[in-house]
Amino acid sequence: MNKDRPSTPVVRLAGITKRFGDVVANDDVDFTLRKGTVHALLGENGSGKTTLMNVLYGLYDQNEGTIYVDGDVRDFGAPRDAMDAGIGMIHQHFQLVEPMTVLQNIILGHEPTSNGLVDESTAREDIEAICSRYGLDIDQHLDTPIRALGLGVRQRVEIIKTLYRGATVLVFDEPTAVLTPPEVDQLLDMMTELTDSGCSLVFITHKLDEALSVADRITVLRDGTSVGTVAAARTTEQELARMMVGRDVLFDRTSRETSPGDALLEIKDVRVDGDRDRERVHGVDLTVRAGEIFGIAGVQGNGQSELIEGIVGLRAVTAGSVRFEGEEITGMSRRRRIESGIAYIPEDRHSVGLVQADSLVRNALLGNQTNDNYVTNGVIDWGTVRDHAEEIVAEYDVQPSNVDIDAASLSGGNQQKFIVGREIERDPALVIAMHPTRGVDIGSTEFIHNRLIRLRNEGLGIVVVSSKLEEIQQLADRIAVMYDGAFIDIVDPDTITEAQLGLLMAGHDPGYHDETERQGAESTPDLVGAERGTSGRNDSDRSDTGDNNGDRT
Numbered sequence: 119m120n121k122d123r124p125s126t127p128v129v130r131l132a133g134i135t136k137r138f139g140d141v142v143a144n145d146d147v148d149f150t151l152r153k154g155t156v157h158a159l160l161g162e163n164g165s166g167k168t169t170l171m172n173v174l175y176g177l178y179d180q181n182e183g184t185i186y187v188d189g190d191v192r193d194f195g196a197p198r199d200a201m202d203a204g205i206g207m208i209h210q211h212f213q214l215v216e217p218m219t220v221l222q223n224i225i226l227g228h229e230p231t232s233n234g235l236v237d238e239s240t241a242r243e244d245i246e247a248i249c250s251r252y253g254l255d256i257d258q259h260l261d262t263p264i265r266a267l268g269l270g271v272r273q274r275v276e277i278i279k280t281l282y283r284g285a286t287v288l289v290f291d292e293p294t295a296v297l298t299p300p301e302v303d304q305l306l307d308m309m310t311e312l313t314d315s316g317c318s319l320v321f322i323t324h325k326l327d328e329a330l331s332v333a334d335r336i337t338v339l340r341d342g343t344s345v346g347t348v349a350a351a352r353t354t355e356q357e358l359a360r361m362m363v364g365r366d367v368l369f370d371r372t373s374r375e376t377s378p379g380d381a382l383l384e385i386k387d388v389r390v391d392g393d394r395d396r397e398r399v400h401g402v403d404l405t406v407r408a409g410e411i412f413g414i415a416g417v418q419g420n421g422q423s424e425l426i427e428g429i430v431g432l433r434a435v436t437a438g439s440v441r442f443e444g445e446e447i448t449g450m451s452r453r454r455r456i457e458s459g460i461a462y463i464p465e466d467r468h469s470v471g472l473v474q475a476d477s478l479v480r481n482a483l484l485g486n487q488t489n490d491n492y493v494t495n496g497v498i499d500w501g502t503v504r505d506h507a508e509e510i511v512a513e514y515d516v517q518p519s520n521v522d523i524d525a526a527s528l529s530g531g532n533q534q535k536f537i538v539g540r541e542i543e544r545d546p547a548l549v550i551a552m553h554p555t556r557g558v559d560i561g562s563t564e565f566i567h568n569r570l571i572r573l574r575n576e577g578l579g580i581v582v583v584s585s586k587l588e589e590i591q592q593l594a595d596r597i598a599v600m601y602d603g604a605f606i607d608i609v610d611p612d613t614i615t616e617a618q619l620g621l622l623m624a625g626h627d628p629g630y631h632d633e634t635e636r637q638g639a640e641s642t643p644d645l646v647g648a649e650r651g652t653s654g655r656n657d658s659d660r661s662d663t664g665d666n667n668g669d670r671t
């Protein structure tokens with residue numbers, strides 16, 4: 119794309135200051151978005167990116183500063199005013215109505231009518247016109263309920279909904295955090311098409327490579343202030359990281375030393391139903407040993423969530439057995455599983471990980487309600503719980519460090535750090551982490567990764583589910599690839615390439631079985647074969663190999 123295209127400002131934020139009580143989320147920030155460009159907004163967790171865009175979108179009133187749109191001063195009292203001025207926002211958490219169809223969601227609140235009735239054929243024509251103008255594709259899904267669609271398509275619905283409301287300035291708040299690698303590529307292409315058609319985009323992200331590949335200009339926020347704006351074509355990941363963190367960030371991989379011990383978690387032929395009683399997991403076998411990180415890779419929606427929920431007791435296992443430290447736990451309650459030493463970092467920090475309206479002190483108690491350290495004879499020792507909350511906040515650098523504020527006041531990345539801290543500090547034997555660094559900035563990602571590796575080295579078993587290939591290759595000692603409800607292979611992260619992993623995740627043959635067959639090994643790329651390591655990639659007893667210290671880049 120043309121990184122140097124000349125263009126006029128469409129949005130200018132001048133001297134924006136936004137305070138929440140004592141917290142200065144934005145401190146005299148200037149920001150200019152030019153027409154037909156992608157402007158990336160980077161910064162550590164809590165640096166003020168979302169707040170700045172919420173001010174632009176009319177969700178928050180700024181304390182000081184001025185918003186200009188197309189050169190005119192604007193004062194948005196509510197998102198509706200911002201939308202009327204052509205500004206739309208694609209939030210991190212989609213705002214779609216699950217049982218309603220794609221078409222109904224797109225036109226919701228803006229339905230064309232004819233004789234007092236919703237005029238669906240006009241709506242269809244309008245949506246098709248938008249799709250062809252911006253090179254988007256949704257046609258085959260228009261009558262499908264949202265709940266039947268994957269995250270990538272849902273996001274496209276959000277984009278079209280925003281365009282349908284007349285937006286020409288689109289703010290994307292961490293849009294790639296929930297997407298798989300192919301979906302990320304599609305989205306970045308879509309963003310380029312949107313700017314080619316005259317839209318102007320703000321792109322909030324933690325991924326420097328994405329910002330560099332799609333953005334024209336990049337602004338970095340730190341502690342609520344703007345550190346500067348650079349042309350994407352004339353900067354590097356290192357420079358951006360330094361601007362964000364205020365020091366050099368090492369992108370080196372942490373080397374691994376593993377010595378797996380006894381089997382901690384043993385799963386045999388497990389089946390788990392998904393929503394509406396559809397079987398989502400069928401016939402999964404897996405063994406996680408003490409002192410190993412077992413990675414599960416897969417495109418979201420292939421049964422990973424259901425499998426993990428079955429293991430932690432949030433969903434019934436309909437067949438097969440789950441054993442933890444030799445004990446059958448298949449029918450055990452969620453609470454007893456926690457007590458027996460299984461910690462869970464959930465996928466959905468909004469509805470499962472935290473009670474948003476509660477303080478961090480109360481959130482620190484979640485899952486510890488029967489822990490003698492905090493509760494005696496049914497009486498909660500709030501002093502100890504508070505100390506615990508303060509320890510988590512200090513140890514995991516949760517900002518702001520006030521344990522009396524409610525969870526909803528924390529930025530997304532800081533919420534995640536709090537959950538990771540609370541779960542790890544339970545002193546578990548097994549940690550199950552779903553997308554542990556989703557929405558977390560680079561410095562904190564490094565911190566969480568190192569913490570998981572340290573726990574592994576101390577002898578804990580860790581299961582990491584992630585759709586970030588880089589993360590899974592960096593952390594895991596073995597990687598199971600899940601596809602259509604089953605493991606199609608278990609591979610060695612040191613020898614599998616990212617391209618091969620991508621093919622496996624899409625259910626394709628990555629090509630390495632031919633080689634294995636020639637060497638006389640079995641080559642059934644199914645689950646059972648996978649547990650036996652038939653691909654030749656399964657280095658299941660790494661303690662003997664002594665070859666696991668390799669730097670992976």
Ligand SMILES: Nc1ncnc2c1ncn2[C@@H]1O[C@H](COP(=O)(O)OP(=O)(O)OP(=O)(O)O)[C@@H](O)[C@H]1O
Nearest residue numbers: 138143163164165166167168169527528529530531
């Ligand atoms: N509604 C709110 N009430 C109180 N404080 C808030 C509120 N929203 C944001 N903050 C605080 O303002 C600061 C900036 O938060 P913001 O969400 O803008 O950061 P961010 O850069 O988007 O972070 P992340 O990358 O983690 O999403 C943080 O200290 C946050 O705790």
